Amino acid sequence: MRAPSIVISLALILFPSMAFANAPSVSNFSEGTPVPLELHLPFQEIGMIARADLGGDGIDEFVVSSGLNEQPTVVILRLNGTLIHTFSPYDNQMQSGVTLALGDVTGDGIADIITGTMVGAGPHVRVFNGYGELQQQFFAYDPTFTGGVNIATADINGDGTREIVTAAGLTGGPHIRLFSQTGELVTDFFAFDPADRSGMSVTRIDQTEDGRDELVVARYGFGEPEARIVQFTEQRKAILGEPFRLYQNYPYGVTLFPISNQLFGVAPNGHGGPHVRMIRADGQPVFDSFRFDAQETDRILIAATGPETLLSVTTSPVLNVRLDKHIMVDISEQRLSAYEHGVLHKTFLISAGKWPTKTPLGEFAVMRKVRWLDYRWFDRAGNLLYNLPNVEYNLEFTRYYYIHYAYWHSNWGHPMSHGCVNAPYNEVAWVYNWADVGTPVLIQE
Numbered sequence: 001m002r003a004p005s006i007v008i009s010l011a012l013i014l015f016p017s018m019a020f021a022n023a024p025s026v027s028n029f030s031e032g033t034p035v036p037l038e039l040h041l042p043f044q045e046i047g048m049i050a051r052a053d054l055g056g057d058g059i060d061e062f063v064v065s066s067g068l069n070e071q072p073t074v075v076i077l078r079l080n081g082t083l084i085h086t087f088s089p090y091d092n093q094m095q096s097g098v099t100l101a102l103g104d105v106t107g108d109g110i111a112d113i114i115t116g117t118m119v120g121a122g123p124h125v126r127v128f129n130g131y132g133e134l135q136q137q138f139f140a141y142d143p144t145f146t147g148g149v150n151i152a153t154a155d156i157n158g159d160g161t162r163e164i165v166t167a168a169g170l171t172g173g174p175h176i177r178l179f180s181q182t183g184e185l186v187t188d189f190f191a192f193d194p195a196d197r198s199g200m201s202v203t204r205i206d207q208t209e210d211g212r213d214e215l216v217v218a219r220y221g222f223g224e225p226e227a228r229i230v231q232f233t234e235q236r237k238a239i240l241g242e243p244f245r246l247y248q249n250y251p252y253g254v255t256l257f258p259i260s261n262q263l264f265g266v267a268p269n270g271h272g273g274p275h276v277r278m279i280r281a282d283g284q285p286v287f288d289s290f291r292f293d294a295q296e297t298d299r300i301l302i303a304a305t306g307p308e309t310l311l312s313v314t315t316s317p318v319l320n321v322r323l324d325k326h327i328m329v330d331i332s333e334q335r336l337s338a339y340e341h342g343v344l345h346k347t348f349l350i351s352a353g354k355w356p357t358k359t360p361l362g363e364f365a366v367m368r369k370v371r372w373l374d375y376r377w378f379d380r381a382g383n384l385l386y387n388l389p390n391v392e393y394n395l396e397f398t399r400y401y402y403i404h405y406a407y408w409h410s411n412w413g414h415p416m417s418h419g420c421v422n423a424p425y426n427e428v429a430w431v432y433n434w435a436d437v438g439t440p441v442l443i444q445e
Helices: 425-434
Strands: 026-030 046-052 061-066 074-077 083-087 098-103 112-117 124-128 134-139 149-154 163-168 175-179 185-190 200-205 214-219 226-232 238-240 254-258 263-268 275-280 285-290 299-306 309-315 326-330 335-340 343-349 362-365 368-378 384-398 401-405 421-423 440-444
Touching: 046 299, 046 309, 061 098, 112 149, 124 149, 124 163, 149 214, 163 200, 175 200, 185 238, 200 263, 214 254, 254 299, 263 299, 275 299, 335 425, 343 425, 362 384, 384 425, 384 440, 401 425, 421 425
Parallel strands: 046 098, 098 149, 149 200, 200 254, 326 440, 401 421
Antiparallel strands: 026 309, 046 061, 061 074, 074 083, 098 112, 112 124, 124 134, 149 163, 163 175, 175 185, 200 214, 214 226, 226 238, 254 263, 263 275, 275 285, 299 309, 326 335, 335 343, 362 440, 368 384, 384 401
């Protein structure tokens, strides 16, 4: 796990079940001055943070959701970091991470909590009141899509009630949809080329202060960190503004954050330094700051109403640091993972070589793909030691070493082979069809 780098005085309070976890770094400023902060969180990885008045008393709260490999949890905190309430927005088996946005989507004048999922789960949107009570739910896209869904709220027609804005997550197209709180589609559009599969981040501004919001959209995953402003006609037709660049020479995607009517926030999704910006609708930054050590490579999340009041936290990057299509085999975990454009597309337990015939370590590449292969091994005297005919789905990554199906055992997660990488049938079939000759194969401990 990541070692935290504390920027200011910090006491992060974890519940006993998570006391072993490393804390995320936290930077908090009030009126431009660093102040100590205690965050009472029952999880290590953070999915999203936001702030709004959930109680209708004129005082904002922080809302924090859990990230990858955590039980799905939403935590409501006072601005001093003390706990108000927690609830579970999804079944505990859904541990891909939770996205969220705040805003009055029910028309009662009080902000609601809208949740979505991170990559690995379906685009399931749920609406909760400030007490964590479920009000409505729907799927923003095809339920079989597992790239997750990013969320915002915006009032595009000026009626005082915000629409729920959804953006397809990683591996999804630039498809932005707006819904009523009942899940009825209001309008939709493609923010960039429909063939783009980087996923989108989205937030709101009201640059003319006319009560009718505009959207800001940007690439969430691999690609140029471009954004554009989207206005709407009275007939709810989207008018796309010209794209503008948020960072230079940075391909790992960004997350957008609501700040005020005139400003939106942006921060890198990892591997790019802790560079937080607040930007006007015309693309001009009014605030540039490195919230942590300049060498910080984690993802940065922020919640703010302006430069003087800014909460920043770190969490794991959205993408893998290596962006090319490749296969990673971790011998220590007995696990194979397949990545492309920084996105984990498949991961599963395997059985690598056991002593004294261990799987070789290093960086290789798929040399050839053979659908069916017979494996025979002889000793120095020429005696046949084993004969395994008709082995399916074979990817040779260095001479005589293959990733392949193993029909003779199912003891995945434990070293079993004479040096090859044994894998379950359905999973290795997927890798066989996905990988190309020349695809890098990294074997590491």
